Amino acid sequence: MRFSSFDELLRYYAKNTPQAPALQFETAGKLQTLDYAALYETIQSRSAVLKRSGHTCLGLFCDGSFACVVELFAAVSAGLQVVLLNENATAQQLQLTDVDTLWGDDDLTQPLLSACTGSAPNGAGQLLFFTSGTTAKTKAVALTEKSLCASAYNGGALLPLAPQDRLLCMLPIDHVFGFVCGLLWGLSCGACVALGRGPRHYFDDCAFFRPTALSAVPLLLGFLLQKNLLSDSLRLILIGAGDCPTQIPAALQAMGIRVSFGYGLTETSSGVALSLGSDPYAMTVCPDDTITLAEDGEILIHCPSCMMQGYYKDAEATTAVLQNGVLHTGDLGSFDAQGLLHIIGRKKEILVLRDGTKIFLPEYERDLAAALAGKDFAVIEENGTITLVLRGDNSERDAVQRAIEPVMQTQPFGRRIKQIRFVNQPLPRTATGKIKRWVLQQKVVTE
Secondary structure, rough: OOOOOOHHHHHHHHHHHHEEEEEEEOOOOOEEEEEHHHHHHEEEEEEEHHHHHOOOEEEEOOOOOHHHHHHHHHHOOOOOOEEEEEEEEEEEHHHHHHOOOOEOOHHHHHHHHHHOOOOOOOOOOOOEEEEEOOOOOEEEEEEEEEHHHHHHHHHHOOOOOOOEEEEEOOOOOOOHHHHHHHHHHHHOOOEEEOOOOOHHHHHHHHHHHHEEEEOOOOOOOOOHHHHHOOOOOOOOOEEOOOOOOHHHHHHHHHOOOOEEEEEEEEOOOEEEEEEEOOOOOEEEEOOOOOOOOOOEEEEEEEOOOOOEEEEEEOOHHHHHEEOOOEEEEEEEEEEOOOEEEEEEEEEEEEEOOOOOOOEEEHHHHHHHHHHHOOOOEEEEEEEOOEEEEEEHHHHHHHHHHHHHHHHHHHOHHHHHHOOOEEOOOOOOOOOOOOOHHHHHHHHHHOO
8 A cells, every 4th residue: 555654654554454553572581572563652652752842954874773673653743854774874974865763772862962962854755864874975965754654565466465474674774775664564564574683683683583485695695595594484585685595595495495585776765676486686677767778778767756865965976866757777687578677786896997898797707706615705906907906914814816727817907906905903884785986986095
């Protein structure tokens, strides 16, 4: 069913299925269940308090807890602008987005209280998500509860959940994939959403909540599979927000679990295409979306119901990617004979060397991954040549060179790694496991 606001969605189920389970969460080691009627009443009660507060923009540290979810929906209902934050939030982010009050643990909020000097009187119904920042500095994407509800509707139209389903939300909800596909998707279908307890409980959340559906990024799924942590109750897993090795969907399908891949962006309020058949890499475009390809294969998206309002306070960056209502994604794709979308990679993940040589990094790094046997690494350009950056120390240089030599022998000379750099900390990654290549590039250049 299509909803235009969070309040409309929750009110509908509170009226029509009041005793159906809406949220499950842990309290003092015990599983708690709240039905739709009680959830709606709790949110309305908190919203009334926030309406009297005089605040206009809430910076919400998203820990994924029941209290956090209530605060988020209540703040939107109260007419506040909501900025979704994680533990790495900075004063600059708060000042950029006009935050005037914070919610979260004291150790996160106290150091940033002095940055709460803004005001967003016209931000009602608006939620700001920070982009993951894999290839450029992070920006605040302005979405609305209407666009997020439309995105959840699109996903549910292609991949519906039943009222008896239990969707486990293990992903951080400050990321749009986690918010829409880990939380809003389930609620918009009238299903039950189980609120995961964070990374410390990755080992036991599936056993504790026994979900029938799960949304996850490839990095998390690989861990859950390796440790044999997926429960036998699972019937559907939605994978998104990153490149996924073929071994993962193959292993899940062998377990009798239906696998669907999702493609979307923060700028489109999450998903615009989902795989529905046996090939998880062949995706059907969502009902509200139109996808075309530019001459160079770039994916262009027109989706008025789900499109961002723009990058907050950054008209220049908005105009650079959103032209005449069409989003220029920077992603590369193709359509097969059945009209299904396949993602090839990112334009910005193509290294262009000084001699014009182009290297598609995801493919290049996949070839190196087996040779480097699980090492934390990435490839960047430095002074016009290809540089391999690894976590480790210089004593490993000879072993690394020997390991990659067979791979390099398959590459033309101009595409071979010329430099190896070691760093002593984990490589910078987004919440979904993608390399923050621009951060890594900056770190290597300045050292």
